Amino acid sequence: MHLTNYAINKDSENYVDSTEVGGRTFGSKRSYKTILAILEEEAGPQKVQKLQSEIHDIIIKSICMV
DSSP, rough: OOOOHHHHHHTTTTTOOEETTTTTEESSSSSSSHHHHHHHHHOOOOHHHHHHHHHHHHHHHHHHHH
16 A cells, blocks of 8 residues: 555654644645745745746646656
């Protein structure tokens, strides 16, 4: 059976339940929106836009391969 990291980590004593404060998720399991906000703070909006564009390209190419 395949287990994700979350399936294993949720039983850890270090696991923190996710809570949302001001539209941002905190805890052991974060939303995509929160990750992008953190990256934007650390690297700037231009790099986040480039990252999202590259992710979009990968998705399109993966669908085309199917």
